[in-house]
Amino acid sequence: MTTLKAQITDDMKTAMxxxxxxRLSTIRLLQAAIKQREVDERIELDDTQIIIVLDKMVKQRKDSIEQYEKAGRQELADQEQFEIDILKxxxxxQLSAAEIEQLIGDAIAQTGASGMxxxxxxxGLLKPQLQGRxxxxxxxxxxxxxxx
Structure with missing residues (x-):
């Protein structure tokens, strides 16, 4: 079992x-998303792949918050924010703006990129370095x- 997966399992036991x-509900949602991806792809997810799942879940919740706030449903938006806080x-x-700027500059220089x-x-070069960060x-x- 990967270290991140073990930590999630331990946190679930603690919440129980x-x-x-x-908290338990959110952790179970996370475990279900990880398990779903493992079953679909017939693989054991490593920490990097779990971070991708986490990133996707956080993005989905941010989108939901936006929709709930437009609809005037603050209690649902607050629930989504609570889940984001646990997932994070x-x-x-997270990287600072200066660190991100530096990595972008390095990647542009490394690839010789000159236009859109x-x-x-x-x-392609940056995504593995920045995923989840x-x-x-x-x-x-x-x-x-x-x-x-």
């Missing part, structure tokens, strides 16, 4: 013992600024 139902405890430390047509090369949508916007 503490009778922390909201399993993600690696090279954006895929830059993103930065908002990829924001990173994409920064790359577009630098390449245009």
């Amino acid at each position: 013992k503490a009778k922390d139902k909201p 405890t399993y993600l690696p430390q 047509r090279d954006m895929g090369k830059v993103m 930065a908002d990829m949508g924001a990173v994409s916007g920064l790359i577009k600024q630098k390449l245009s």
Whole structure:
């Protein structure tokens, strides 16, 4: 079992013992998403792949918060934010803006990117380094600024 998977399982046991139902519910959702991906792809997920699942779940909840707030359903938005806070405890430390800028600059230099047509090369190089450590949508916007 990977270290992140073991940590999630241990946290689930702790939440069960503490009778922390909201936290337990979120951890079970995470475990179900991991298990679903493992069954679908017939593989055992490693920490990197679990981070991708976590990233996707956080993004889905951010989208839900936006929709709930538009509909005036603040209690549902608050629930989604609570789940995001729990999921983020399993993600690696977020990079600062300066660190992201540095990585983008390095990737552009390394790929020799000169225009928008090279954006895929830059993103392909950066995605493994930044997955779970930065908002990829924001990173994409920064790359577009630098390449245009």
